[in-house]
Amino acid sequence: MEVIEPATPEEFEKYYRLRYEVLRQPWGEPEGSERAPDDATAIHAMLVEENGEVVGVCRLHLNTPQEGQLRFMGIREDKRGQQLGFRLMEYMEARAKALGAITLMLHARPNAVNFYRRNGYEVVKESYILFGTMQHYLMTKQLS
Numbered sequence: 001m002e003v004i005e006p007a008t009p010e011e012f013e014k015y016y017r018l019r020y021e022v023l024r025q026p027w028g029e030p031e032g033s034e035r036a037p038d039d040a041t042a043i044h045a046m047l048v049e050e051n052g053e054v055v056g057v058c059r060l061h062l063n064t065p066q067e068g069q070l071r072f073m074g075i076r077e078d079k080r081g082q083q084l085g086f087r088l089m090e091y092m093e094a095r096a097k098a099l100g101a102i103t104l105m106l107h108a109r110p111n112a113v114n115f116y117r118r119n120g121y122e123v124v125k126e127s128y129i130l131f132g133t134m135q136h137y138l139m140t141k142q143l144s
Contacts, residue, residue, distance in 0.1 A: 001049050003091040014054045015046045022074035036071070045091055047084055055079040058088045060095055063105070068096035070106040089119060097143050104143060107136040
């Protein structure tokens with residue numbers, strides 16, 4: 001299994017498909033809602049099995065030259081609990097550092113807060129409510 005940055009239309013199709021299936025479809029959101037207006041300026045990564053199946057996705061965007069933001073982190077349900085999210089996050093943290101970021105921030109869903117805490121992120125405050133029901137938490141991590 002390896003982390004790659006999608007580059008071809010086929011890779012991006014698989015990337016966005018998983019992003020939709022994991023992060024939007026379970027809440028009845030329409031296809032297309034997994035895309036963001038600033039996706040073209042972001043760094044995308046996906047965890048791919050040897051057979052080409054995508055099992056995890058994540059996106060990094062620089063808010064400022066010193067601050068990166070992780071978004072759209074998702075692992076296929078049948079692959080959770082295998083440290084795959086950690087592998088994606090580790091990859092994106094290294095990319096952020098290479099770009100000069102010293103801080104990463106994200107907005108975590110309640111079921112992901114402990115995952116991010118275990119990986120060095122701290123809750124700053126409650127942030128927004130997604131889909132009218134899901135509280136999110138602003139979390140940050142200092143990169144060393």
